[in-house]
Amino acid sequence: MNCPFCGNPKTNVVYTGKPEDGKLQRRRFCPVCKKRFNTFERPFLGTPMVVKSDGKREVFDSEKLAHGIRIACAKRPVPAEKISELVDSIEKRLQMEGKYEIPSRMIGDLVIEGLKSLDLIAYIRYAIVYLRMDDLHALRREIDNLLGENN
Numbered sequence: 001m002n003c004p005f006c007g008n009p010k011t012n013v014v015y016t017g018k019p020e021d022g023k024l025q026r027r028r029f030c031p032v033c034k035k036r037f038n039t040f041e042r043p044f045l046g047t048p049m050v051v052k053s054d055g056k057r058e059v060f061d062s063e064k065l066a067h068g069i070r071i072a073c074a075k076r077p078v079p080a081e082k083i084s085e086l087v088d089s090i091e092k093r094l095q096m097e098g099k100y101e102i103p104s105r106m107i108g109d110l111v112i113e114g115l116k117s118l119d120l121i122a123y124i125r126y127a128i129v130y131l132r133m134d135d136l137h138a139l140r141r142e143i144d145n146l147l148g149e150n151n
């Protein structure tokens, strides 16, 4: 933790409080400028930034992801609980990558993979939007593949 007064990177912890609301208070002392300051630390979950296809970066938004999946699952027999489980498992996968940034494509692939095992109609709906499957032949091939797998 850098000293906010002089920028010295080595500050000493002189006191650590009890965790409160997931935050941990620490009192630190800077041996260089002799100033004291408090920090409130939170565990960093490490969800990477999402790099979109146009190169823009955005913060991973689990609510936005859940929304997209819910739309694909509209009027399908997919319990809301399964959708949150899928979103959670995707977020965990991203954290396990241990990277600062991941391509948005990777999230899309994980959703596709998850929906494929949840509900095939939802999967096709998501694939049409996400893979821009606007070609009926491509769509037919995919559906034929799915029908083949299920036989």
Ligand SMILES: [Zn+2]
Binding pocket: 003, 004, 005, 006, 007, 008, 030, 031, 032, 033, 034, 035
């Ligand atoms: Zn200092």
